[in-house]
Amino acid sequence: MKKNILKKNKKGWIKIIEAFIALSLFTGMILLIVQNEPFKTYGRDHIENREIEILNAIQVNDTLRTDVLSVTNFELSSNDTAFPESLRNFISSNSYSNVECFLKVCEISQSCILDGIIHEEIYAKDVIITSSTDFYSPKKLKIFCLK
Numbered sequence: 001m002k003k004n005i006l007k008k009n010k011k012g013w014i015k016i017i018e019a020f021i022a023l024s025l026f027t028g029m030i031l032l033i034v035q036n037e038p039f040k041t042y043g044r045d046h047i048e049n050r051e052i053e054i055l056n057a058i059q060v061n062d063t064l065r066t067d068v069l070s071v072t073n074f075e076l077s078s079n080d081t082a083f084p085e086s087l088r089n090f091i092s093s094n095s096y097s098n099v100e101c102f103l104k105v106c107e108i109s110q111s112c113i114l115d116g117i118i119h120e121e122i123y124a125k126d127v128i129i130t131s132s133t134d135f136y137s138p139k140k141l142k143i144f145c146l147k
Helices: 002-036 044-060 062-069 085-094
Strands: 100-106 122-129 139-146
Touching: 044 062, 044 085, 044 100, 044 122, 044 139, 062 085, 062 122, 062 139, 085 100
Parallel strands: none
Antiparallel strands: 100 139, 122 139
């Protein structure tokens, strides 16, 4: 009779150990995935500072400034393929990975607004881009970042 009890207890302990090992493996995998995930949330200040950095970099770069001044279709944003490629590449390489940013060029007297309905947090900054050495046609460059 004692042998039957020990056999039953051994099976129970083995199942408990198996469950513990499985749970430990599962927890370890989850921790590895979460730890290696480059998930970083950026607050309002970080996003606004990055917007200012991007706009300032465009202002001082002659090529990018000329590309802004050459835009004549004010319906376009940097999400459109007809938008100058150098500006599209610049915004995509300089914005945060989990924040979608895009540019829009407008006339100075025009208000730059977002088209469509957005259900996300929107951060926007603008700057006036003025002359290049070739021509004078000031434009308003606005950056929108969606979080």
